[in-house]
Amino acid sequence: MASTSLVKGARAARSTIALKIVMAVSGFVFVAFVLAHMYGNLKMFAGHDAFNEYAHHLRTFGEPILPYAGFLWLLRIGLIIALIAHVWSAAKLWGRANHARTVKYSARPKTASMLSSRWMRWGGIALLLFIIWHLVNFTIGKVNVSGGPTDDPYNLVVDTFASWWMTLIYLVAMFALFLHLRHGVWSASQTLGWTNSARARVWAKGLALGIAVVVAGGFSLVPIFVVAGVIAK
Numbered sequence: 149m150a151s152t153s154l155v156k157g158a159r160a161a162r163s164t165i166a167l168k169i170v171m172a173v174s175g176f177v178f179v180a181f182v183l184a185h186m187y188g189n190l191k192m193f194a195g196h197d198a199f200n201e202y203a204h205h206l207r208t209f210g211e212p213i214l215p216y217a218g219f220l221w222l223l224r225i226g227l228i229i230a231l232i233a234h235v236w237s238a239a240k241l242w243g244r245a246n247h248a249r250t251v252k253y254s255a256r257p258k259t260a261s262m263l264s265s266r267w268m269r270w271g272g273i274a275l276l277l278f279i280i281w282h283l284v285n286f287t288i289g290k291v292n293v294s295g296g297p298t299d300d301p302y303n304l305v306v307d308t309f310a311s312w313w314m315t316l317i318y319l320v321a322m323f324a325l326f327l328h329l330r331h332g333v334w335s336a337s338q339t340l341g342w343t344n345s346a347r348a349r350v351w352a353k354g355l356a357l358g359i360a361v362v363v364a365g366g367f368s369l370v371p372i373f374v375v376a377g378v379i380a381k
Contacts, residue, residue, distance in 0.1 A: 164244060165339075167237040172336035174234040177361060179299055179333065181227060186366040192379055193369075196302045203301040235276065242269055271324045278321040287322075305379055310375035318371050326364035330356050 333356035
């Protein structure tokens with residue numbers, strides 16, 4: 149009986165490790181994507197024609213080997229697979245954490261790790277909802293909240309952030325992204341075995357903070373400068 153329990157425990161541990169690896173790898177796929185996406189967003193500072201040329205180039209990238217917008221569709225499919233893997237593994241791990249303790253503490257201390265873990269869960273859900281709206285806003289539906297045309301990528305971005313409430317939502321989402329990246333990159337580094345020494349842990353924490361600052365800060369520049377009138381039609 150005891151040996152059966154040990155075998156089940158070992159299998160559960162291996163399964164949990166596998167889920168954490170899936171979550172870490174899919175997370176790094178998104179880190180690579182948001183870095184590239186942030187670089188593209190910063191093309192807004194180069195002006196109307198430069199940004200629209202960049203947006204058009206993404207649709208013609210790989211021609212004639214790939215059809216028009218073929219590269220974007222391959223990218224979208226890859227990101228959808230990564231998103232499903234990331235959300236699925238997160239949900240499984242969340243469920244296991246909840247079932248691991250059947251009796252809740254009457255007074256549980258709020259440690260930093262507990263708060264970070266809770267934020268990763270609820271912040272991840274908030275980011276997922278924001279991503280859905282972001283796709284509707286700029287990709288799937290191309291919704292211009294200012295009522296203007298949607299066939300000009302540069303002007304669509306300017307019109308979107310000309311609305312203060314859209315800018316506020318976006319900046320709040322970027323703060324959520326900052327927290328998610330800082331903790332997520334650090335956790336993924338632990339999962340992948342990159343923190344086996346004191347020096348490696350310092351490096352991993354610095355990497356996590358650096359990526360979070362660069363990505364969230366880079367994405368925040370465009371809406372801030374649109375509101376400031378530096379980026380305009």
